[in-house]
Amino acid sequence: MSRAVPAAADAGLPIAAVERETGLAKDTLRVWERRYGFPQPLRDGAGNRRYPAAQVERLKVIRRLLDAGQRPGKVVGLDSAALQALLSGQAPLTPAAAARLPAGSELPSLQAMLDAIAAHDPQTLRRALTHARLGMGLASFINELVVPLSKAVGEAWMRGRLEIFEEHLYTELVSGVLRDAIAGLAPAVESGRPRILLTTLPQEQHGLGLLMVAALLTLEGCSCISLGTQTPLGDIALAAAVHDADVVALSFTSVQSGTAVLESLRVLRIRLPGQTGLWVGGSCSALYHKPLAGITAVRSLSDLPGVVAQWHCEHPQH
């Protein structure tokens, strides 16, 4: 009998659900409401906030604009129309990238791949990726296809032209292709040096960069041990010790604050033995502002062979 459902099935989402959906912390949602007058959730019987779906959508758009560099004071509180206008007007993150790949390139066109993503055709995309990988060699595949394509996907998402789930699916497929490639490579270099431990810090859940690095390093004759993403600092130090790693390699994106990243690196550098190398890379600008003591910052994946060569110079016994 009755009491089937609280009836107010869509009176709106509670604040915890909005935090999950938008990635905006509960404290942030409350303080925006106080300062900018948006969002303006309804209240349930207990006085708790209930966010209507439309406001959640607007929050998601705002989130994208913030990721693109806008400041909250300018965009929170704008209505949907103004937000959409801003979105379309965003300057591309990588104006150079597009220019660098003129039409007529015989590479499998980025645009074609983007179209396959937007067409929700995973099989076609997977085939295209595998085909490209076999055709152009692993290093070129990564440097000339995966890197620019990932940038393009990120940018398309920022502009609202791709949904999050489309980016997720793209990431899954590329990961699969890269893992395949690594698996095919690994047996040859099981005991190569340097022995490199790969992972990311807690908070950093983006593992695609890690896979690309693992593939390129394996190609350079290193033996790679990947712990996946989000390993606590203490465990990284422990793992480096028990696996006799010559180098710890970490990948970053810009999701975390630069300060936090540098602080973590400082602590990790202290906990690692001095002779263990610490290589860092990824799209986190704080890594490259100034040289970090005892840390090798790798700006671009194409610099990796050089870094490995450098290591061999400094460790001639291997």
Next chain:
Amino acid sequence: MSRAVPAAADAGLPIAAVERETGLAKDTLRVWERRYGFPQPLRDGAGNRRYPAAQVERLKVIRRLLDAGQRPGKVVGLDSAALQALLSGQAPLTPAAAARLPAGSELPSLQAMLDAIAAHDPQTLRRALTHARLGMGLASFINELVVPLSKAVGEAWMRGRLEIFEEHLYTELVSGVLRDAIAGLAPAVESGRPRILLTTLPQEQHGLGLLMVAALLTLEGCSCISLGTQTPLGDIALAAAVHDADVVALSFTSVQSGTAVLESLRVLRIRLPGQTGLWVGGSCSALYHKPLAGITAVRSLSDLPGVVAQWHCEHPQH
């Protein structure tokens, strides 16, 4: 000049870091402090909490005991010795599993694999896993080896016999083997039905269960589309629509609170078309307390073939 380092290199972790490390919400940490007198963090210059490493360790132990069914009032506030005693006294999570695999079984022994994990020998472990997979068939490999082994690893971790990084490495290797297997299977069933969309909700970052499900379902002739982990609710609904999914399958662990999980499922069920199935599984006890309207709870991976068969019964046109 000076100002090289704040000197207080390890005055303790801020509350946000403890939340990440332990999975305990900031609000919970504060309310425990108020009610039970533990934890009792130091304060930095600004009056913010700084948790010493020892307290964080104790919190992690407490978290494990809570997951094992203890109540906060009984365990928060016990000293380390009492906690350890409780921990060792915990009934094993899977008393049956050990009994079900008597010595002399010709299976690659779980113990041998656990030893390989503890010995930090990834190559041996990978070879053993691959060998087992080829020898026993994919379904048996998953149901009889990977599932009990993962349980054993989780339990060993809970008892403090394995470090997090050892679990991470194990997960990476098993994931690799499973992905390999799926890749070898997939081409045969590209358009099989049901077409199943796999992912996890935001907050749930454990993807191994998802891989096992994908493998078993592919084996049953389904075509699987995996979005990886942590897809927002709205995107799951969108993705199900554009990919013409017959079923959405979600995997859970016990890291999130049961209430939050059920609330999310309720919302998702509303947003999905009625004819789209919603299958859920994993080690989150809230899923199995009572039947959920419009949701199929799969208690064990070995039930999957039955669930697929059931689906075919109800959709004879496929």
Next chain:
DNA sequence: AATTATCTTTGTCCTGGACAATTTGGGCAA
């Protein structure tokens, strides 16, 4: 132009109170 100092913005943390949902334990009937 480049660097430094000052003002603004913004996310996170704080306190202490409240409450709803779950769990526990007792009382009572079968």
Next chain:
DNA sequence: TTGCCCAAATTGTCCAGGACAAAGATAATT
């Protein structure tokens, strides 16, 4: 004993509104 129901205790999450440090923007100086 077992099963069921209600009161009491437990427990996680939410709230308000204040505070502040880090980061960004702007102005002043070299």
